[in-house]
Amino acid sequence: MIEKVTSEKNRQTTTFEVTSRDDEKLKGVRSVPNEIDSKLPVILFVHGFSSNADSSTLCSIDERLNDRYITYRFSFSGRGESEGQYVDMTLSKEVSELKSVLDYIKSQENATKIVVFAHSFGTNSTIALNPKVDLIILAAPFDNPIEFYEKRYAENLHKDGISCWKKTSTGETVCLGSGFWSDLEKYKLDELAQDITSPVLIVHGLSDTTIFPNQSERIFKNLKVKKQRVLIPNADHKFRQNIDGLYAAAYAWIEKI
DSSP: OEEEEEEOSSEEEEEEEEEOTTSOEEEEEEEEESOOSSOOOEEEEEOOTTOOTTOHHHHHHHHHHTTTSEEEEEOOTTSTTOSSOGGGOOHHHHHHHHHHHHHHHHHHOOOSOEEEEEETHHHHHHHHHOOOSSEEEEESOOSOHHHHHHHHHGGGOOTTSOEEEEOTTTOOEEEEOHHHHHHHTTOOHHHHGGGOOSOEEEEEETTOSSSOGGGGHHHHHHOOSSEEEEEETTOOTTOGGGHHHHHHHHHHHHHHO
């Protein structure tokens, strides 16, 4: 379903919504260059934990790519303008929602190729889904979410109840239900990486202290497809100090494959 249409200098932007299997409306933004003389690749951006369609990292890359590609950004349930409560979030729920959005895009676009570009926890959803697309880009991926989020929630961790953590960057309190932890136990992401059938680019910032670069090594080693791993100097978890390095790696991969 397409709603509002806006025009900018080099592109036209429309909002869209997709109904998930849980009957929640997932909302997002589609951008397309104003002048199109042929079919174009489509890029679907997948945001990370407690983020949304307006992720600064993904928006920055979107702005650099959407003058030559069709791009989609959306918010998982409970985030941004999408319906639902984030406390109900599980990896399985996000996998299902990602599939719903991807199916919608495939039904709407006659693309030369479809690319999934995921960041941080969004890479977990992408690996678990194993989407049937032409290319996958994983920015700052990791395969140990249980260990990672146990440390993040620390003394506020209550696996049988509600766990809450306050984001220092925004002051928002992000709460998770017990289902989040039990659901994660189902997934061995390093092993699931072996089943991916699409070419994969992994990009990691060398200055990432949230998810250290060595945490993407095992995923990379387990991939059985055409692959590349690029380490970006002076880039943190959000690639703020070198967003152009992330863009250059992604653009080269999209054009090459």
